[in-house]
Amino acid sequence: MRQNPSFAMTDVAEIRRLIEQNPWVTLVSHTPDGLVASHYAVLLDDDRGDLTIVGHVGRPDDLVHGLGATELLVVVQGPHGYVSPGWYGDVAAVPTWNFVSAHLSGVPELLTPEENLRVLERLVARFESSMDAPRLMWEAPNDPDFVHKLERGTIGFRLTPTRVVGKRKLSQNKSDEVVENVIVELERGSGAYADPRLPAEMRRDLATRKAAR
Template sequence: MRQNPSFAMTDIAELRRVVEQNPWATLVAQGDDGMVASHYPVLLDPERDDLTIVGHVGMPDDQVLHLGERELLVIFQGPHGYISPSWYGDVRAVPTWNYTAVHLSGIPEIVDTTANLRILDDLVTHFERALPQPRMMWELPNTEEFVRALESGTVGFRLTPTTVSAKRKLSQNKPDRIVENVIAELDGNGEYAQPELAAEMRRARQARLAHRR
């Protein structure tokens, strides 16, 4: 991902927030016949406070990705959306796309059965806890035999990235009045409204203002 100092994200807490809020990740690796990609939910390792992540893939994706043997790039995509030049007012401008993305790469560690079961349990708990009547992995009518049979068809991994690249392109290079206009449009009810992106822009703007003080 091409970097621009104006858009670089380096704060670990902010990177962890983006990863935590956007767990549906793209996993990319060099396959035998070219680049390959898979898509899976990935979480921060609950036992670490850095950017270590945990997840699983279904067989035979572990072989397709050469999991544990080759470098794995894991991409987390935050809120994003189209930005019209008409939102800038009477100035020369072209369309653009605002977005937040975090890239983590390294050679993942393949975990054992016990750790993989814990990862699968954490994934289920993470997503089910938002529901009014959560259904946990080990809860009946699921049985231990059923859960372990499912686990045997997956490969769990832990990745502590050796390379981190993160970008928050949210109109930081524009005057405050333009940023405010863009946020208002994204918060509106137009064709390209995107409230989550507006919230990200507010967050970036507040951080920039705090840095000026």
């Protein structure tokens, strides 16, 4: 991801917030057979305060990715949406796409079966917590044999990235008036590619930049 100083996101707390709110990521590896991409949910490592993440892949994706032996790129995609040049007013302009994203790279550490079980348990708890009647991993009708068989079908990993590129492109190169108008159009749901989370992210960013002036 090409970086632009105007859009760089380097604050660890902000990237952690991005990961926490957007756990469904893309895993990319460069293998002898070419590039390989998979999609899985990850979590921040709850024993760390940095950008270390934990997750799992199903067998045999671990072998396909060379997991633990080669570099892994984790693409975290946050809110994004199309921005029409018509929202800038009567000026020469081209369309663009606003977004928040981060790329985490490094060689992951493979987890022990016990560590992997804990990560699987955390993943289930995280996403079941919003259900009316949550079903956690160890709850009936799941029994211990079922859960351990599930664990054996996966490989857990921990990635402490050695390279991080974060980008927050939210019209920071435009005037406050233009940014406000883009936000209004996004809140209206204008266009087929509107993301309801994007205008809130833009409002938050604009407020932060104003406060820093």
